[in-house]
Structure formats: C-alpha cells, structure tokens
Amino acid sequence: MxxxxxxxxxxxxxSGLQPANKAAYARLFSASRTKTDGKSTACVVExxxxxxxxxxxxxxxxxxxxxxxxxxxxxxxxxxVERRVQKLRAYDVLRFPRLDHRASRMTIPAFRQKFEDEATxxxxxxxxxxxxxxxxxxxxxxxxxxxxLGGYQQVQVMVDLARLSSPPLDPEKFIRALHPLRxxxxxxxxxxxxxxKTGELTLGALKxxxxxxxxxxxxxxxxxxxxTKILNRHVDLLVNRRISDIIRLRSEIIKSMxxxxxxxxxxxxxxxxxxxxxxxxxxxxxxxxxxxLTQKQLAMRxxxxxWLKRLVVxxxxxxxxxxxSFRNEGLDLTHNxxxxxxxxxxxxxxxxxxxxxxxxxxxxxxxxxEEVITTRLTSLQKPQVSxxxxxxxxxxxxxxxxxxxxFRFPDLSKPDALEKLSxxxxxxxxxxxxxxxxxxxxxxxxxxxxxxxxxxxQPLFIIHHPACMSPLSKSFTCPKTGQLVSARAELFIEGRxxxxxxxxxxxxxxQRRKFQLQLQSKGGSTVADDEGPAEIDESxxxxxxxxxxxxxxxxxxxxxxxxxxxxxxRISDTLPFGSLKNVVSLSQAAKDP
Numbered sequence: 001m002x003x004x005x006x007x008x009x010x011x012x013x014x015s016g017l018q019p020a021n022k023a024a025y026a027r028l029f030s031a032s033r034t035k036t037d038g039k040s041t042a043c044v045v046e047x048x049x050x051x052x053x054x055x056x057x058x059x060x061x062x063x064x065x066x067x068x069x070x071x072x073x074x075x076x077x078x079x080x081v082e083r084r085v086q087k088l089r090a091y092d093v094l095r096f097p098r099l100d101h102r103a104s105r106m107t108i109p110a111f112r113q114k115f116e117d118e119a120t121x122x123x124x125x126x127x128x129x130x131x132x133x134x135x136x137x138x139x140x141x142x143x144x145x146x147x148x149l150g151g152y153q154q155v156q157v158m159v160d161l162a163r164l165s166s167p168p169l170d171p172e173k174f175i176r177a178l179h180p181l182r183x184x185x186x187x188x189x190x191x192x193x194x195x196x197k198t199g200e201l202t203l204g205a206l207k208x209x210x211x212x213x214x215x216x217x218x219x220x221x222x223x224x225x226x227x228t229k230i231l232n233r234h235v236d237l238l239v240n241r242r243i244s245d246i247i248r249l250r251s252e253i254i255k256s257m258x259x260x261x262x263x264x265x266x267x268x269x270x271x272x273x274x275x276x277x278x279x280x281x282x283x284x285x286x287x288x289x290x291x292x293l294t295q296k297q298l299a300m301r302x303x304x305x306x307w308l309k310r311l312v313v314x315x316x317x318x319x320x321x322x323x324x325s326f327r328n329e330g331l332d333l334t335h336n337x338x339x340x341x342x343x344x345x346x347x348x349x350x351x352x353x354x355x356x357x358x359x360x361x362x363x364x365x366x367x368x369x370e371e372v373i374t375t376r377l378t379s380l381q382k383p384q385v386s387x388x389x390x391x392x393x394x395x396x397x398x399x400x401x402x403x404x405x406x407f408r409f410p411d412l413s414k415p416d417a418l419e420k421l422s423x424x425x426x427x428x429x430x431x432x433x434x435x436x437x438x439x440x441x442x443x444x445x446x447x448x449x450x451x452x453x454x455x456x457x458q459p460l461f462i463i464h465h466p467a468c469m470s471p472l473s474k475s476f477t478c479p480k481t482g483q484l485v486s487a488r489a490e491l492f493i494e495g496r497x498x499x500x501x502x503x504x505x506x507x508x509x510x511q512r513r514k515f516q517l518q519l520q521s522k523g524g525s526t527v528a529d530d531e532g533p534a535e536i537d538e539s540x541x542x543x544x545x546x547x548x549x550x551x552x553x554x555x556x557x558x559x560x561x562x563x564x565x566x567x568x569x570r571i572s573d574t575l576p577f578g579s580l581k582n583v584v585s586l587s588q589a590a591k592d593p
Contacts, residue, residue, distance in 0.1 A: 080217075080218055081216050081217055084182070084214075084216050084217075084218075085216060087180060088180055088211075088214055088216075091176075091179070091180040093180050093211050093214065094214060095211075096212070096213055096214075097212055099130075099188075099212065102128045102190075104125065104126045104127050104128045104190065105128045105129075105130070106127050106128065106129060107129075107150060107151050108129055108131055108148065108149070108150035108151050108153050108154070108155050109150075109151040109152070109153050111127065111129060111155060111193070111203070112153055112155060112201065114193075115193045115201055116201060124192050124193040125192070126190055126191070126192065126206065127190065127191065127192065127193060127203065128188060128189070128190045129148065129150070129155065129157070129188070129189055129190075129203055130148075130150060130186065130187070130188045130189075130212065131148030131149050131150035131154075131155070131186065131187065132148060132149045132150065132184065132185070132186050132187075132215075132238075133146050133147070133148055133149075133181060133182070133183055133184060133185045133186075133187060134147045134148065134149045134154060134183060135147040135183065136181065136182075136183060141171040141172075141174070141175055142160065142161040142162065142171055142174060143158070143159070143160050143161070144158075144159045144178055145157070145158055145159075146159070146181075146187075146189075146209070148187065148189075149238075152244065152248065152376075155201065155202070155203060156196070156200055156201070156202045156203070157189055157191070157202065157203045157205060157209070158191075158194075158196070158202050158203070158204050158205065159178065159189075159205040159208065159209065160204065160205070161174045163191075163204055163205065163206060164205070164206060164207065164208065165206045165207065166207065177208050178208070178209075180211070180214075181209065181211065182215060182218075183215075183218075183219050184215030184217075184218065184219030185211050185213070185214050185215050186211070186212055186213035186214075186215070187209040187210060187211055187212060188209065188210045188212050189203065189205050189207070189209040189210070190205070190206055190207050191203045191204045191205040191206045191207070192204050192206065219235065219238065219239065220235065220239060221239065222239055222240075223235060223236050223239050223240060230578055230582045230585055230586065231585065231586055233576070233577050233578060233582070233586070241379040242379040242380065243573065245377040245378075245379045245380050245566075246380070246562065246566045246568055246573055246574055247574075247576055248376075248377055249369065249372065249373070249377055249380060249562060249565065249566050250558075250562045250566075250574055252368065252369070252372050252377075253365060253368075253369065253558070253561060253562055253565060254322060254558060256364065256365055256368040256369075257322065257342055257361070257365070257558075258322065260360075260361055260364055260365075261320045261344060264318065264357070265318055266318040266319060266320045266344055266346070267316055267318060267319050267320070268319075268320055268321065268322070269308070269311060269316075269319055269320075269321055270321060270323060271301075271304045271307035271308060271311075271321055271323075272301065272307060273300055273301050273323075273324065273326075274288070274290070274298050274299075274300060274301075275298065275299060275301065276296055276297070276298060276299070277299055277535065277537060278299040278300065278301055278302045279302075279303075279305070279306045279537045279540065280301070280302060280303030280304065280305030280306045280307075280472070281302045281303040281305065281327075282440070283302040283303075283327040283328075283329060284327065284328040284329055285299040285300060285301075285302050285326070285327070285328060286299065286300040286326050286327075286328045286337070287299055287300075287328075288300065300326040301325055301326065302325055302326065302327050303325055303341065303343070303555070304321050304323065304325065304341070304343055305343060305472065305553065305555070306537060306540045308320075308321060308343060308345050308553075309345055309504060309540075309543075309548060309551065309553070310540070310543045311345075312345050312347055312548060312549070312551055313543050313544070313546050313547065313548050317346065317347040317348070317549070318344070318345075318346045318347070319344065319345050319346075320342065320343065320344035320345075321341075321342070321343055321344075322340065322341070322342045322558065323340065323341070324338060324339070324340055324341075325338075325339060325340075325341050326338050326339075327339075331579060331580055331581055333569065333570050333571065334496075334560060334563070334571055335571065336559065336571050336572070336575070336579045336580055337580050338580060339557055339558075339559050339571075340557070340558040340559055341555055341556065341557055341558060342555065342556050342558055343553065343554065343555040344553070344554050344555075345504070345551055345552070345553045345554075346551065346552050347549040347550070347551050348549060348550055348551070349503075349550075349551065349552025350487070350503055350550070350552060351463070351487045351488070351489060351501070351502065351503055351552065353552055354489065354501040354502075354503075354552045354553075354554055355392075355394075355461055355489055355501070357554070358491055358499055358501065358554065359391075359392055359459075362387070362459070362491070362493075362498065362499075363387055365561075365565065366383060366385065366387060366565075369382075369383060369565045370382050370383070380566055380567065381567055383564065383565050383567070385459075385493060385494065386457070386458060387459065388458060388459065392458070392459045392460070392461060393454070393458055393459065393460050393461065394460075394461040394462075394463050394489075395451060395454065395460065395461075395462055395463070396462075396463055396464045396478070396480070397443075397447065397451070397462055397463065397464050397465045397466065397485070398412075398464070398466065398478065398480075398481050398483050398485065399478075399480050399481060400450075400451055400462075401446055401447070401450060401451065402481070404450045404451075405425070405428065405429065405446075405450070406428060407424055407428055408481070409421060409424075409481070409483065410424070411482075411483070412439070412443075412466045412467075412468055412483055412484070413466075413467060413468065413483075413484045417439055417468075418438070418439040418442065421439070421442065422434050422442070439468060440468060440469050443465075443466055443468075443469055444469070447462060452492050452495055452497075453495060454492075455492035455493055455494060455495055455496075456494055456495055459491060459492070459493045459498075460491070460492045460493075461489045461490070461491055461492075462489065462490045462492065463488065463489040464478060464485040464486065464487070464488065464489075465485060465486050465488045465490075466483060466484070466485055466486070467483075467484040467485055467486050468517075469486065469488075470486035470488050470502055471505075471514040471515065471517070471518050472502075472504065472505055472511075472514075473486040473487060473488050473502035473503060473504065473505055474486065474487045474502070474503040474504065474505050474506075475487070475505075486502055487502055487503035488500075488501065488502035488503075489501050489502070493564065494564070496560060496563075496564055497557075497560070498556060498560070498561065498564065499554060499555065499556040500554070500555050500556070501552065501553065501554040501555070502552070502553060503550070503551070503552055503553075504548065504550075504551040504552070504553050506544060506547075506548035506549070506550060506551060507544070508541050508542075508544035508545045511540075511541055511544055512536065512541050515536040515537070515541070516536065519535070519536065559571050559574050559575065562574040
C-alpha cells in the first residue's frame with residue numbers, strides 16, 4: 001500500500017530549524033511517498049522518526065532551536081493522527097457532511113437559557129444541539145455522558161440505550177456505535193430536555209450522536225508551553241478558558257465604547273489606512289506600493305487623526321473611529337506594530353470637556369466590565385482600581401517636574417533648550433543618567449520617571465505638556481512658568497497610559513509653522529522616521545483654511561485598555577492571534593518544508 005504521512009502536522013514544530021536540520025527532516029520524509037511493502041503507517045513513521053533523530057544528532061548545530069523531545073512529540077502526533085484516521089474509516093464515520101435543515105435546532109446558550117431556571121425541566125419536544133465534545137464519561141455498557149461546548153457554554157448530553165427510539169441496539173452494538181467518539185469531535189445530537197437525579201440540566205438523547213466534524217488531531221486537556229500555545233492559538237482558545245474570556249472581554253469593551261459614543265450623538269466612520277503619507281502622530285510608518293499607483297510610495301496610517309479632523313471641517317461635529325493603526329517600531333509586552341485605536345473629535349469641546357467625558361467613559365467601562373466578568377467571563381478577576389467620585393487628580397507637566405527636580409526649566413521653545421536642560425540635569429543630579437535623545441523624548445522620559453507613578457493609587461491626568469511635544473494641539477503661555485504649553489492631558493491609571501487628549505490646533509498659519517519646526521528638528525530629512533512625518537501635509541493645512549471649529553480630540557489604545565481591564569500582562573494575550581511575532585512564527589511554521 002502507499003502511505004502519505006501527514007507532513008503538514010509536523011510543520012508547526014519546525015519553526016527556526018537550522019538548514020542542516022531541515023535537510024535531515026527532508027530526507028526523513030522523502031521516502032514517505034514510496035511503497036511500504038504492507039507495513040503499517042505507524043510502523044513506517046516510527047522507523048523514520050528514529051532515523052530522523054539520529055540524523056538531527058549528526059547534522060544539528062549547537063544553536064538549533066528544535067529539541068529532540070519536540071521532534072519526538074511531533075512524530076508521535078503524526079502517528080496519533082494517522083491511527084485516528086484509520087479508526088474513523090474502519091467505523092465508516094470519516095466524513096464532513098452538510099447540515100440538514102432542522103426546525104428543532106437550538107444553540108447551547110439558548111437551550112440553557114430556556115430550561116436553566118426551572119427547578120424541574122418538563123419533557124420538551126425534540127431538540128437538536130451541535131457542539132464539540134469536551135469530555136466523555138462511560139457509566140457501564142448502556143449509559144454514556146458527554147459534555148459538549150458551543151457558544152462558549154457547555155451542556156451535558158446523556159445517551160441511554162433504554163431511551164433510544166431508533167435504531168434498536170443491543171449493548172454490544174451500542175458500545176461499538178459510540179466507540180469512535182473522542183474529545184474534540186463535533187457532533188449533532190437530538191433529544192429532549194431533562195434533569196438528572198443530581199438536578200443537572202441535560203439533553204436526553206433519543207438518537208445516537210452523529211459526528212459532523214471529526215477531530216483528527218488530539219485535543220489536549222491543557223496547553224502550558226508558550227511556543228506551542230502560539231503556534232496553536234485555536235487549541236489554546238479551546239482549552240484555556242482565560243484566553244478565550246480575554247478575547248470576549250475585548251469585544252465587550254469595544255461594544256461598550258461604541259454604545260457610549262452613540263449615546264453621546266457621535267457618528268462612527270472609517271478613514272483610509274493607505275495614503276501617500278502618514279500623519280497624526282510621531283512614529284515611523286510602514287511603507288508599501290500599489291499596482292494601481294506604481295510611481296507612488298504609500299504609507300499605512302499611524303493614526304486616523306488628520307482624516308477625522310477633515311471630517312469635522314466637513315460639518316461632522318461629533319465623530320469617532322475604532323480601527324487599526326500601524327507603526328514600524330518596537331515590539332514588547334505593551335507594544336505591537338499593528339494595534340487598535342479609538343479616537344473621537346468633538347467641535348466646541350475644550351480640555352475641561354475632554355477630561356470630564358474621559359472620566360465618564362472610564363467609569364462606564366469599569367461598570368460594564370465588572371458586570372460581564374461577574375456573570376459570564378468568570379475566569380477573569382475584576383479590576384482592582386479605585387475610581388474617585390469627584391474630580392480626578394491633575395498635575396501640570398512643567399511645574400510638577402520643576403518641583404521634583406528642584407530647578408526651573410529653560411525656555412523649552414528655544415533651539416538650545418535640549419542642551420540647557422541636559423546640562424541642568426547633569427549639574428543638579430549627578431547620579432541621573434541623561435539619555436542622548438531629542439528634547440521631546442527627554443521630556444517624556446522625565447515624566448515617566450517622576451510623574452506617572454502618582455497614578456498607582458488613583459487615576460491621574462498629566463496636563464499642559466510643553467508645546468514642542470504636541471505639534472497638533474493648541475498652545476498657550478502658562479501663567480505659572482511662562483512656558484509655551486499645550487492644552488493637552490494624558491490619563492494614567494496604575495502607571496499605564498490610558499488616553500491622550502487635547503484641543504486641536506485650528507489656525508492654518510500656526511499649524512504650518514509647527515509642521516515646519518518639526519521638520520527643522522529633523523535636520524531637513526526627507527525620510528520619515530520615528531520623529532514624525534517627512535514633509536508638511538499641505539492638504540491638511542488647506543483643509544484648515546476652510547475653517548475647523550474649536551475642537552477637542554481624544555485617543556486611546558484599545559489593546560492596552562483591554563490589558564488593564566482583563567489583568568493581562570502581555571498585549572499578545574488581548575489579540576486573537578497574538579502579536580506580530582506570534583503571527584509571523586505561525587505563518588513561517590506553516591511554510592517550512
């Protein structure tokens with residue numbers, strides 16, 4: 001007979017394999033497509049596994065990624081899958097049928113909702129449920145219990161030989177009919193609602209369950225290894241309830257945000273992701289090309305801000321967007337190059353209005369999150385954050401830093417501000433390591449070191465940042481320090497940035513001047529980098545010439561918001577398929593020969 005060992009099932013284990021290992025791997029399975037002289041698939045694969053391990057020992061370098069245990073596990077998994085396929089074929093149940101229409105079909109959540117509150121569930125009409133088998137318990141030769149999963153909920157199914165209406169079976173045939181069923185199989189079963197002697201809601205089967213999508217690969221009880229979880233995210237979601245609940249909480253948070261803005265009479269829109277330039281934030285964009293515009297380099301947006309403010313110019317006084325943005329920068333526990341943002345803009349909002357609506361939104365989200373965690377997402381813990389009943393704490397950027405550092409800042413709008421500030425820091429704080437960065441980044445570093453920790457015990461707004469840090473916001477002279485500052489605020493909770501907001505610059509002359517200063521600080525570079533856009537966005541300045549009303553703008557990272565409310569320690573836990581590193585590893589593993 002001719003066999004075809006399931007090479008594709010081993011690929012996820014081979015990400016990062018050294019070339020020599022890959023060569024050995026290729027040799028191992030090259031003979032798998034030849035005649036096997038009647039030997040069983042399991043025997044053939046086992047022989048090749050042993051050969052492969054010896055070849056890996058011979059060819060692998062000291063830094064090879066895949067261990068012999070990993071390879072042995074992969075080979076064992078292939079054997080398991082092949083045996084499963086053979087068994088299903090022997091019982092003639094290896095099929096993936098279309099579903100017939102059944103008026104009696106009901107989802108598991110709907111089934112539980114309909115019958116859960118009744119002390120005793122009366123006999124109902126014929127009900128059909130579909131779901132994935134999560135456990136099987138055999139109670140003798142005539143009684144089997146299943147727990148099936150669907151719609152994030154489980155329900156018990158009882159298959160009792162005495163209750164089956166058809167076909168007539170003796171105990172031996174009954175056992176044989178249920179023998180192919182395994183944890184992970186997706187089944188359809190029809191019966192009536194009932195309760196067991198212990199009072200558990202159960203579907204009492206009237207017919208034998210039917211496999212409608214067999215699980216060829218085994219479904220583990222747990223997934224612990226991080227690499228395995230990354231490469232098998234679909235399995236991770238099935239067996240680790242907390243991961244699934246975080247993804248569901250993400251959806252609930254986004255829904256709550258949408259509801260909040262709709263209730264405040266905001267219009268939701270979608271703005272372009274691809275354009276000829278990226279603006280609205282200081283970040284390095286991803287660059288690409290289009291076959292439709294072959295002579296033009298395009299950029300993926302780093303923020304939707306400039307597009308949204310164009311819409312405000314167009315008469316949309318209250319507007320918001322929840323969608324993806326892309327920044328070609330680092331990747332760590334709290335940053336991912338592809339992320340989701342929420343931004344809103346409201347005509348005639350000032351900074352006080354922005355702070356007040358932020359307090360209302362966060363309070364609303366906390367209430368909704370606590371409710372959904374209590375009732376449905378029970379594997380998660382409620383956020384342990386204290387929300388003040390009155391006005392939340394505010395500190396002014398420059399005065400607060402001057403108090404902590406013990407000296408007055410130089411004029412931060414002057415060209416030599418960075419040099420003077422660095423010199424003062426070195427002189428007054430000899431032990432302080434002053435990073436060699438731009439003025440904006442140095443100021444941000446000081447705020448992170450000396451101000452943000454005040455948010456550990458209660459929410460904190462840091463307000464009135466130096467104007468050089470916010471080229472798109474309105475600026476004014478601070479009466480306390482005489483510095484040019486922005487009408488801006490950042491919200492921090494437990495040391496994490498939650499939201500950024502400011503009054504938008506609507507003077508086209510002043511906006512062009514700020515863009516020019518931003519370019520000058522880059523030394524006239526024509527290449528976009530992490531300090532902002534490479535050129536003035538003249539189309540945006542021209543839009544301002546039509547009149548942008550006094551406007552307040554607000555933005556937050558949805559992924560970080562989900563991290564905060566769910567207690568996740570990594571941004572990858574809040575994303576259905578993890579961070580960019582996880583996605584690339586998954587794709588690469590599937591491509592490796």
